[in-house]
Every structure is written in structure tokens, then in C-alpha cells.
Amino acid sequence: MKYTVITGASSGIGYEAAMAFATRGKNLIVVARRENELHKLKDNIQRINADLDVIIKKADLSESGQVHALYESLKDYDIETFVNNAGFGNSSSVAEQDVTKTEKMLRVNIEALTTLSTLYARDYADQQGAQLINVSSDLGYRIVPNAVTYAATKFYVSAFTEGLAQELQDNGARLKVKILAPSMTETEFVKTARELDDFSYSDNVQKFHTAKEMAQFMLELYDSEKVLGKVNSDTYEFELMDPVFQYTSRK
Numbered sequence: 001m002k003y004t005v006i007t008g009a010s011s012g013i014g015y016e017a018a019m020a021f022a023t024r025g026k027n028l029i030v031v032a033r034r035e036n037e038l039h040k041l042k043d044n045i046q047r048i049n050a051d052l053d054v055i056i057k058k059a060d061l062s063e064s065g066q067v068h069a070l071y072e073s074l075k076d077y078d079i080e081t082f083v084n085n086a087g088f089g090n091s092s093s094v095a096e097q098d099v100t101k102t103e104k105m106l107r108v109n110i111e112a113l114t115t116l117s118t119l120y121a122r123d124y125a126d127q128q129g130a131q132l133i134n135v136s137s138d139l140g141y142r143i144v145p146n147a148v149t150y151a152a153t154k155f156y157v158s159a160f161t162e163g164l165a166q167e168l169q170d171n172g173a174r175l176k177v178k179i180l181a182p183s184m185t186e187t188e189f190v191k192t193a194r195e196l197d198d199f200s201y202s203d204n205v206q207k208f209h210t211a212k213e214m215a216q217f218m219l220e221l222y223d224s225e226k227v228l229g230k231v232n233s234d235t236y237e238f239e240l241m242d243p244v245f246q247y248t249s250r251k
Contacts, residue, residue, distance in 0.1 A: 001053065002078045005029045007061060007116070008086030010037035012187030013135065016215035017083060018045065024219070027053040029077065031070060031086070033060050061086050061112035062104045071119045081222070082120045084113045085135045087157075089150040091194045102149055109153035114160060117177075121164060125173040131222060132175060134161040138183040138233045141244060154181075162243040165227045170249050180218050183231040184208040207236045 004021045008014035010032035018030050022045045030038050035058040042054040055077070059070045087109045090097055117132060124130040139147060140154030158179055165177035186201045186208050201208050209217075209231065217238045221229030226240040 001027055002080035003027045003029050003053075003055070004081040004083065005031065005074065005079055006083040006085055007031040007059075007112075008135075009041060010034040012211045013182065013185060013214045013218070014083070014085040015041055016211040017085060017218050019048070019212075020215040020219050021081075022048050022052055025049065025052070026080070027055075029055040029057060029074065029079075031057045031059050031061075033058065062107045064107070064111065064115075067112045067115050071116060079120065079124065080129060081131045081133065082116065082124075083133045083135070083218075084116055086112065087135065087153075088192045089147065091146050091150075093146055094148050097149060105150065105153060109150075110156050113157060117161070117164065121168065121173075121175060121177070125168060125171075125175045128174045130175045132161075132164075132177045133218065133221065134177075134179055136161065136179050136181045138181055138231055140179075140181055141230070142233065159245050162227060162245050163247060166243060166247045166249070177227070178221050179228045179230075180214070180221055181228065181230040182209065182214050182217075183233050183236060185214050186210050209236065 004026045006014050006018050009018050009030035018028055018041055021028060030041055032038055038056045042056060045052060045054050057070060057073060059066045061067055088105060090101055090105055113134060117134060120132055134157055136157040137154040139151040140158035143151045161177060161179045168175055168177060184205055184207065191199050217229055224240050227243050228241040230239050230241055232239055
């Protein structure tokens, strides 16, 4: 029995990605801090297909020990696809940002993603059909005011994942590594980044995608042979692309 792992699955893109993979008949391991939301997700998935196995894993990926414990708990499962979706933003200038919040963001967006990607690549590099999908951002390819640190974390995700994809390809690995780079998406992201009680995308944002639309884009990327699936920040069209950053092969 094969499984798809999705971190940050309690809401937003992660939640809708779990629902989308469920429509493909994929057994799921869903990960988040809010266990009650994961149970709601499991109930909704099993309304789609009661035969699917849905495993709930509660984990706070800002804690290094929990990241390693999470991966260790997956050793008994055959992981066909690993989606590193967990992450959050911080909307403020660098000089005014909350350093404690920034440090937590670095641990989730960079450290946890790197650790889980590395362990998965080590165990599944030679498994046919295996995929690692890391969720970056349009801001992993450009920088805007009041999101410099967040963009920097996503530049890391993009560069690391593009490099890993090409390094594995150079080494003849079967594992496919890909990046999803959303632009503005209707999730809890803005509320968390700006520390708001509520936020209306329709009232405040000119262009955005729904989380369900981004989940469908993720499936397009999953089905493709391209490394990067990116939302164009001008047109908001979804584009499947080759890697952007220069990679110099030793071969």
C-alpha cells in the first residue's frame, strides 16, 4: 500500500491538495499542528472514498525534534509522494520584524523542509514513481517590500529544490523532485503573516487563486515531466517550466 504525505494539511493548499490526491485514489498521511482539523479533513476524504486509508500525524515542524520524530514514524509506510507544504509568512520590514516569529519561520520554511527532503531523497532516490514536491512561492523568484525575509526563505526553497532535482537527475536517480510556486492564494497565509483576526481576499486583493485551484495546479505539476510549476505574477496563469537557477553539472 502506497501513501502520499502532505505537511501543513490542516488548511489552505495542503488541505485542498489532500482532497485532490484523494480523488486520485491515493492513501494519505496528513501532517499539521491542529489535530482536530486533520480529523475533519479525514472525515471529508472518506466521504469521497471510504476505502482510502488516511493517517493523521500531529507535529509542530518548528521543533527540530518533532521533524525527525515525524520522519521516523513514517518508516513503516511506502511513501509514493512527499509534499512539503507547511510554511508561513511574516509581513513587516526587516528592521521591524518580530525576531522570534522570524526564527520560527526559518525553522519551518527552511530547516524542516530541508530535513524532510533530505531524508526522503536518501530513502527513495531509486524508487520508480516516487515524487517529492516542495511548495515555494512566486516570492521564491522575486522580492517585494515588507516580505524580504519570507521571500528569502522561499528563494532558499526554490534554489535547494531545483538543485536537488538536477543533482538527482545527474546521478541517474528515479525520484522526481518538483517545485510548486503559488502567487497570492486564498488561504490563512495573510492572516498569519499580518497577525489579523480576519482577511477578505475579494475585498483587498485584485488577483488571487483559491486553494482548490492551486491544488489542481499541483496535480498538473505531479503529472508533468517539468521541475517547476509557477504562477506568473503578472498574468496569474499557471506555467510548467524547467529550472530557473543556473546549475553547473560536474559531468
